[in-house]
Amino acid sequence: MSVSGDPAPRRPAFRFERWAPLILLGGAFAIYVVVAFATGQAQYLTFENLIAILGRSIALGITAIGQTFVILVASIDLSVASLISATAVLASVIMDGEPGMILPAVLAALALGGVVGLVNGLVVSGLKVNPLIATLGMSLIIQGCLSAFVSNFAGAVPAEFQVFAYGQLGPFPFALLFLLALAVLAWAVLRFTKFGSDMYAVGGSEEAARFAGIKAGRVLVLSHVICSVCAAIAGLYLASRLRSGAPWIGSDGVYDLESIAVVVIGGTVLAGGRGGIWGTMAGMLIFSLIDSVFNIAGVDSFAKQVLRGVIIVAAVAFYAIRSKRIVA
């Protein structure tokens, strides 16, 4: 360390955290390619197959975009899985095979998401309930209500609405383009609007945000609304894909924990204030690539579960060690 000498401007250091999701994604992709060759299944390395891989994680991606918003403001949402089931069932029951009921069903599902998010946000910001507990409680409430009314697939989704999940625009599935558009929209909100800037401030330091005159409570509530509306959209997508809604689809997909894992692997800090949408998208890709690797390598489904757990923890540890900051 020099004592005298000019205090020359320090060059901005290579910020590892910023590129880590991309590095991890590159690693996951390399593993995928290697495994495909090693098992003699190079036929999987096609454009169509990559698109198919992506197509399997659309619901997770939509949910994770919403989850990114709440985690950025240092909150969390464990109620997304139950909400996905609830909106899928609600939409499917309202539609009941009638194309004319598509619009009311979609609006009802989105409204349900908005209300759930509003309640989550108000309980967390107004009643100061820890978000883990508040949203876990919400999850139990939703699941309980849902199970009281339906116990199996209920209602039916008309063919017109199945376009959402199965439609194609050229070589691209419609849903994949929708996910991309949603991600771009979310990115733009975070990057260019005052609301986005306020979110980073509230997540970084609620105190500092309030002293700057930011209405922290409102920002928190709005983030929860966005998260729940995203979960509702994911529910609509799954209803379209499965052609009907069932009360277990959300919990079966473990969308609550997986969406959080995807966000964290994408470099958004659980403590809030740092991260972004493209990291989350990278996290989603990493997850789907890992799944595909397991599939082509023929890994047993229980072992798959164990390995996923290991990978999530290892990825977070990777950040913690490399960036030497509190990550999770």
Add this chain to the structure above:
Amino acid sequence: MTAPVIEMRGITKTFPGVRALSDVSFDVRAGEVQALVGENGAGKSTLIKILSGVYRADSGEVRLGGTPVHFSHPVESLAAGIAVIYQEFSLLPERTVAQNLFLGREPRTRFGLIDARRMREESREALSLFAAAGRIDPDRLVGELDVATQQVVEIAKAVSTGARVVVMDEPTAALNEAECEELFAAVDTLRGRGVAIIYITHRMREITRLADRVTVLKDGEIAARFDEVPEPGAIVRAMVGRDIEDFYAPPARPEEIGAPVLAVRGGGNDRLRDIDLEVRAGEIVGLAGIQGAGRVALAMALFGEAPFDRGEVTLDGETVSFRTPRAAIRGGVGLLPGDRKSEGLVLMQSVRDNGMLTSRAFASPLSSHRRNANGDLGGMDRLLDGMEIRAANYDQDIRALSGGNQQKAIVARWLSMRPRLLIFIEPTRGIDVNSKAGIYHLMRDLAREGAGILMISSDLPEVIGVADRVLVMQEGRIVAEFPHGASEQEVMHAATGERGVAA
């Protein structure tokens, strides 16, 4: 003289059981630095909180530019042009300088989106007032800047909000000498622009350097008001109500100094080189140097946190090599960390539990929490009593105690381990004058009982006043040694000057 920007008249504030302020009047004029001094608990923060609208006064009035104002939230006072810069920064480390400067009031384009370009330009303009500006890129993340630069950003933020009054609460607490100068220059700039500055500090040197007028608070009342900066003794007398003579404990008499407790020969690691060092029983050795000179690295090497990888260390004549703090503590080394809140204390636990922390850590797994081989609760209470810790009772959470009392509790923790060498890092940081004297006398008492003491402090007068011997470090080496009573200039010169001026 110009009319005051801020006038506070007859401010009285009572909290349940405590009269925090009684009939305090205070004013600040444009373009002056008014130093507000007083011990912790004298009412400085309460006064500022009333000014900024965090608290409401029971009686009295606040006038801003001659008009009475009533703020009920800090946001209102900020909008009226009063910016308070707190000790804990209100900057977001993960956002850029520009984003921080315009937090909550971002300029927008006509589409309602954030106008990043204008934000960057206006940031550059706001920063250009300060000498450090050349080094501050508006696009840098605040977390990547050093503390002094962050403080400049904080000040620039206050200026860019159009603040007419800036309050700084002990702004140099975390700064080294060079960084302090940078901050002083920034304060001068503000004064030059006609901003009224209220500057809260404990350090006499800063008052002499910066203040135009001085107001001393004691026990919630104005103890003295100086329209010109008096000699430091007068301020201290007004603050403490007694003379400075017995502020530092007397140095060790020759017969009080015994055999070497610690000896290091040729010690080094990636941050330290050629360390030769001796600390004798009954002796307080001070380590001076600028930030990054290796003083804390040396402490961490001795404490096993970042061990030496070459050289020899002996403790009471035995060769030792500590690879972990646990080994060092076993060997009889104690360390009082520089950052009390994060490294020294378990804030949510009681005073007594904090005192027992190390003793329990080294107890057998089967011993109870009340009694172990190192001592028991009764013994801890006696140690705490002996140190005259001011607490409602020892079951109280330690975070409710003042910094001085917290520090004493950490000393008590080490005493229960009967260490041979105690390392104090910044022992009086953020502690008021009276408690400082208490800590100095405590250190002297520990030395008299036969411990060797190594003290690191960025407060130069303190090192010189307390230590029997001052070692100066520079670039990971010990470059000079001075006996008790060296002048500040000599030590400063050795700490910042060219190598090889060793005495």
